[in-house]
Amino acid sequence: GDSVTQMEGPVTLSEEAFLTINCTYTATGYPSLFWYVQYPGEGLQLLLKATKADDKGSNKGFEATYRKETTSFHLEKGSVQVSDSAVYFCALRDNSGGGADGLTFGKGTHLIIQP
Amino acid sequence: EPEVTQTPSHQVTQMGQEVILRCVPISNHLYFYWYRQILGQKVEFLVSFYNNEISEKSEIFDDQFSVERPDGSNFTLKIRSTKLEDSAMYFCASSEAPGVQPQHFGDGTRLSIL
Numbered sequence: 001g002d003s004v005t006q007m008e009g010p011v012t013l014s015e016e017a018f019l020t021i022n023c024t025y026t027a028t029g030y031p032s033l034f035w036y037v038q039y040p041g042e043g044l045q046l047l048l049k050a051t052k053a054d055d056k057g058s059n060k061g062f063e064a065t066y067r068k069e070t071t072s073f074h075l076e077k078g079s080v081q082v083s084d085s086a087v088y089f090c091a092l093r094d095n096s097g098g099g100a101d102g103l104t105f106g107k108g109t110h111l112i113i114q115p
Numbered sequence: 116e117p118e119v120t121q122t123p124s125h126q127v128t129q130m131g132q133e134v135i136l137r138c139v140p141i142s143n144h145l146y147f148y149w150y151r152q153i154l155g156q157k158v159e160f161l162v163s164f165y166n167n168e169i170s171e172k173s174e175i176f177d178d179q180f181s182v183e184r185p186d187g188s189n190f191t192l193k194i195r196s197t198k199l200e201d202s203a204m205y206f207c208a209s210s211e212a213p214g215v216q217p218q219h220f221g222d223g224t225r226l227s228i229l
Binding site: 032034036042043044045046049051089091093095101102103104105106107108 | 119121146148150156157158159160161162163170171173206208213214215217218219220221222223
């Protein structure tokens with residue numbers, strides 16, 4: 001079945017540091033890939049998405065590139081802020097037609113940014 | 116910006132009791148979903164719903180669970196006889212279409228079974 005693997009957290013960085021959160025996936029078809037963010041006490045918010053190989057999703061300074069050859073969708077940001085502290089979830093959605101329409105999530109990576 | 120709303124934000128129920136979690140999806144969305152997140156674990160898909168019927172469900176969604184769209188705006192998840200292990204955060208989501216369209220999530224209902 002489909003699966004998503006994320007780097008374990010928590011990840012602690014200083015403000016203005018470069019961020020990478022690794023995400024790799026296995027899927028039977030050609031999935032769409034998503035990053036969701038969960039701020040403390042809130043629900044899941046879509047951060048960015050990519051729907052086919054070599055697509056780059058970007059939003060709020062974050063970006064991730066759909067790499068089919070390495071089955072990866074790593075999240076990056078050049079200069080993080082304290083307000084970026086949250087839990088980040090990588091997720092996929094199977095588009096093969098016969099697959100589940102529900103999202104398959106990674107375990108989440110807790111990011112802590114210190115001033 | 117339109118959003119998915121869930122009520123209540125926190126539900127405390129005795130084991131064995133029935134509970135109904137409520138969701139109002141985004142108004143022009145046609146596909147609806149329930150997920151759960153047990154504390155410290157990953158978000159897990161429960162069920163998807165389209166055109167007034169279940170389109171997909173996971174192995175978690177057994178006979179004690181049911182979903183319904185009782186009117187034009189609400190989407191509910193019922194747990195018939197709650198167990199301790201049903202304690203979790205339950206998220207509702209909706210999307211315009213399956214596949215490439217993103218799912219938009221509510222803030223969740225924290226269900227605590229005593």
